[in-house]
Amino acid sequence: MSDEQATSNQGTALNWRGLLNTLSPVLALVAVFELFVLIAPSSFATVRNIEMIARQTTIVGVAALGMTLVIISGGIDLSVGSIVALSTVVIAWLLQYAGVSPLTAALGGVAAAALFGLVSGVLITRLRVVPFIVTLGMMLVVRGAAKGIGREQKIDVNPEQLAWLDDLLASVPQDRSWMLLPPGVWMMILLAVAMAALLRYTRLGRHTFALGSNEQTARLCGVAVDRVKVIVYTLCGAFAGLAGLMQFSRLTVGDPTVAVGLELNVIAAVVIGGGSLSGGEGSILGTLVGALIMTIIASGCTQMGLPNWVQEIVTGAIIVVAVALDRLRHRRTV
Amino acid sequence: MGIKVAAGEVLALVGENGAGKSTLMKVCSGAVKPDAGQMWLGGAPFRPGNPLEARRAGVAMIYQELSLAPHLSVQENIMLGMEPAKLGVVRWGQVRQRALDAIREFDNPELTPDARVSRLSVGSQQLVEIARALAIGCRVLVLDEPTSSLTQQDVERLFEIIGRLKQQGKAIVYISHFIEEVKRVADRVTVLRDGRVVGSSAVAAITADKIVALMVGRQVDELYPRSDRAAGEVVLEIEDLAGPENPKSASLQLRRGEVLGIAGLVGAGRTELLRSLFGLEPVKKGRIRLGVYTGPASPVKRWMQGAGLLSEDRKEEGLALSLSVADNVTLSKLKGFGPLGLVLPGRQDRATRRWLEQLDIRCRGPRQPVASLSGGNQQKVALARLLQHDVDVFLLDEPTRGIDVAAKALVYKLINTLATGSPGEGREPKAILMVSSYLPELMGVCDRVAVMCRGTLGPTHQIDEVNEHMLMLEATGQEATA
CATH class of the missing domain: 3.40.50.300 (P-loop containing nucleotide triphosphate hydrolases)
Structure with missing residues (x-):
């Protein structure tokens, strides 16, 4: 066999392995789902339940899209839960006290969230303080700001003001069954496709990977490191704001105390999906799978009548096992 | 390769970058295991498995990069890893005493037992390293490029201390590129090239030129193509x-x-x-x-x-x-x-x-x-x-x-x-x-x-x-x- 043939054969082998690598999170998802189909009551595999799983995943899923970007860049954002709460409060405040349209209110919430992401990014790059600390601080700052806007109270919204806002994650009504999934879920899917494309096909995406893989190399190669970081944290804030919009749609009140600790679920989703906390690795598909796996476990355990504490133990174990498996796979491929 | 150093003597090891000086000394100090060969220390076979064993046997190495814990004090650094303790509780009185003993001879006002190492000048930090080696009673002290980051004044002070240690009967191996320093501080010089000893002599009996000739001595081979080049703007x-x-x-x-x-x-x-x-x-x-x-x-x-x-x-x-x-x-x-x-x-x-x-x-x-x-x-x-x-x-x-x-x-x-x-x-x-x-x-x-x-x-x-x-x-x- 000539050298050329050998190379091309290796090329195909590599592609197969690459394909397997991309699909492995999906296989894991199917496996977990099938497991519950086997052991949970028959109501688990119904369309209705699947739709519910999709709806329940949306809040974590949307926030996790932004977090994926941050984690690939080698950073972390602990302020996501607080930003979700802030976003609900801002939306409710705009609807109730400023009397703006639902769309303006929604955009206002997302913009406020993006602004706080921007602040995190600027602080991280200007002060040269590690993201963990900056966003830990921002977690409290933003939570405080949300409580301040709501005067330590939930902000109730007049039901007429809501219009379409409470439909985002509502179950699809019979007369619109062609939609299959609620608009909020579709939004998550579209955003996921957009983010995956951004990561793969744009300079920003490639620079984010380079930054996370080796910041020094990125600097050497003329990547505007600080600018990329600011954009990444701003986007993460914006996605947290969108997750807040979903949260608001579900609660229909602005609640400054909602989503405490949500950032940990979001980080877990990214990590289960193959994201590495040391940066340079992660994928949107993986992240969504990670978020889905966590919801499926919660849903399955509920249907089996297992108490909450069992769910938590199972979820915790899954996080560690998933990452350990991922490391193992890595050691073999590299 | 074979080298020898006697008590009360300063041996200089010189050679180009990559000649094998540092590797040789890593073997002596236990950081790298030899592939073949033997070492003796004071007449007994010497086979350190790791740097700690070498230190216990009395061979201490001062590296180019300082290996101190910058956040700790001078006394903590000197006694690091061998703190006198009773039931796991450190006996600070003894720590202080032994650290004081070790730094007294340097007679350097900057060196006090409580000073934080990160606040010291590079020269003083190096003295802390030497004090650490002395505190465990080392007999052979290896200094790897000790002057590369020192000021002229610190270099002078270091030479003085080396002279004093020599009089106390310590054997000192001094690795350096700088021929002038070697001529000043060493008694004997050994030149390494491509991992071999290519010459060894009393310092007094060899000229700087001769040392350099031994360090370089290689013929150029045909690796380097050179076309006609025309320098432009x-x-x-x-x-x-x-x-x-x-x-x-x-x-x-x-x-x-x-x-x-x-x-x-x-x-x-x-x-x-x-x-x-x-x-x-x-x-x-x-x-x-x-x-x-x-x-x-x-x-x-x-x-x-x-x-x-x-x-x-x-x-x-x-x-x-x-x-x-x-x-x-x-x-x-x-x-x-x-x-x-x-x-x-x-x-x-x-x-x-x-x-x-x-x-x-x-x-x-x-x-x-x-x-x-x-x-x-x-x-x-x-x-x-x-x-x-x-x-x-x-x-x-x-x-x-x-x-x-x-x-x-x-x-x-x-x-x-x-x-x-x-x-x-x-x-x-x-x-x-x-x-x-x-x-x-x-x-x-x-x-x-x-x-x-x-x-x-x-x-x-x-x-x-x-x-x-x-x-x-x-x-x-x-x-x-x-």
């Missing part, structure tokens, strides 16, 4: 450039179509010169002109101005190891790989394949992670980035470090091709500024060469007007005596 000009520490003062002119080498010892400030040129380190003063652009600029700008830097450290800085070959090659210019500024992986791969072929980079394809390539192939990937970017000015820092001979030959050939250009095919000659610690390589590749010594760049010499001997003298801070 000046593309890079720096004048009295200074950074925060190094370089202290550097001036040079680099022309299109020539290879300008910068020789010097490790730590002389050559890397810092390239890095401040490229905007990776701040410029304190001086003028830089690159093409039509003047003044310092960020790496982002430098790439746009047509310069590219090859880092000396490809694992830590040069390459993003977890990314693919294609991503690494194209990272500095992700343009022209698709419509609307998009980056299409297929086109990245196509551009990369060209370099895989031209530079004979052995890999499974453009998508293979760089981490799994051999050192030589990794270096070619790092070089391919500059070629893909199509820069005019190549700043190469140790371009052949840690790669095999075949890869080296390819790099030399590439440098020659770049500097020569080929007007027929529309390829202009490039300008190449190359830092190397390997003199034969500089002699073989460069048109002109300048030597950097302790942060200052000397005058540029035509390559046929100098030899390795002269460069080595200049690099070790001797007056050239040609």
Whole structure:
């Protein structure tokens, strides 16, 4: 066999392995789902339940899209839960006290969230303080700001003001069954496709990977490191704001105390999906799978009548096992 | 190789970078296990399994890079790992006493048991290291390039202390590049080259010139192709450039179509010169002109101005190891790989394949992670980035470090091709500024060469007007005596 043939054969082998690598999170998802189909009551595999799983995943899923970007860049954002709460409060405040349209209110919430992401990014790059600390601080700052806007109270919204806002994650009504999934879920899917494309096909995406893989190399190669970081944290804030919009749609009140600790679920989703906390690795598909796996476990355990504490133990174990498996796979491929 | 050092004697070990001095001493201090051979200490066989065992046996090594815990105090550092304790509770009274005993003889006001090590000058920090070695009662003290980061005053103080330790009957091995220091401080000198002892003599009985001749003595081989090159216009000009520490003062002119080498010892400030040129380190003063652009600029700008830097450290800085070959090659210019500024992986791969072929980079394809390539192939990937970017000015820092001979030959050939250009095919000659610690390589590749010594760049010499001997003298801070 000539050298050329050998190379091309290796090329195909590599592609197969690459394909397997991309699909492995999906296989894991199917496996977990099938497991519950086997052991949970028959109501688990119904369309209705699947739709519910999709709806329940949306809040974590949307926030996790932004977090994926941050984690690939080698950073972390602990302020996501607080930003979700802030976003609900801002939306409710705009609807109730400023009397703006639902769309303006929604955009206002997302913009406020993006602004706080921007602040995190600027602080991280200007002060040269590690993201963990900056966003830990921002977690409290933003939570405080949300409580301040709501005067330590939930902000109730007049039901007429809501219009379409409470439909985002509502179950699809019979007369619109062609939609299959609620608009909020579709939004998550579209955003996921957009983010995956951004990561793969744009300079920003490639620079984010380079930054996370080796910041020094990125600097050497003329990547505007600080600018990329600011954009990444701003986007993460914006996605947290969108997750807040979903949260608001579900609660229909602005609640400054909602989503405490949500950032940990979001980080877990990214990590289960193959994201590495040391940066340079992660994928949107993986992240969504990670978020889905966590919801499926919660849903399955509920249907089996297992108490909450069992769910938590199972979820915790899954996080560690998933990452350990991922490391193992890595050691073999590299 | 065989060396011997007696009690109450200072033995100097000299040799070029990579001659094996530091490795030899790592073997003695237990950090590296020998493949073959024997060691004796005070007449008994000596086989340390790790640095701790060597220390217990009485051999202590003071490394180039200080190995102190900067946040701890002087006394804590001196007694680190052997704190006198009762039931796990440290007995601070004893710690203090023993630390005081160890530092008393240095008679240095800066050294107090409670001072935080990070607040001390580098010279004093080194004394803490020596005190640590004394506190465990060492008999053999190995100093590896102890003066490379010291001020003249600290050097004097160190020599005084070495003299005193010698009188106390300690055996001292002193590793250095600087011949003048060796002549002052050592009793005997042993020269290493390519991992062998090539000469050994009493210091009084040998001249500095003779030592250098022993260090260099190699013949140039046929590795280095050299076409007719025609130096063109000046593309890079720096004048009295200074950074925060190094370089202290550097001036040079680099022309299109020539290879300008910068020789010097490790730590002389050559890397810092390239890095401040490229905007990776701040410029304190001086003028830089690159093409039509003047003044310092960020790496982002430098790439746009047509310069590219090859880092000396490809694992830590040069390459993003977890990314693919294609991503690494194209990272500095992700343009022209698709419509609307998009980056299409297929086109990245196509551009990369060209370099895989031209530079004979052995890999499974453009998508293979760089981490799994051999050192030589990794270096070619790092070089391919500059070629893909199509820069005019190549700043190469140790371009052949840690790669095999075949890869080296390819790099030399590439440098020659770049500097020569080929007007027929529309390829202009490039300008190449190359830092190397390997003199034969500089002699073989460069048109002109300048030597950097302790942060200052000397005058540029035509390559046929100098030899390795002269460069080595200049690099070790001797007056050239040609």
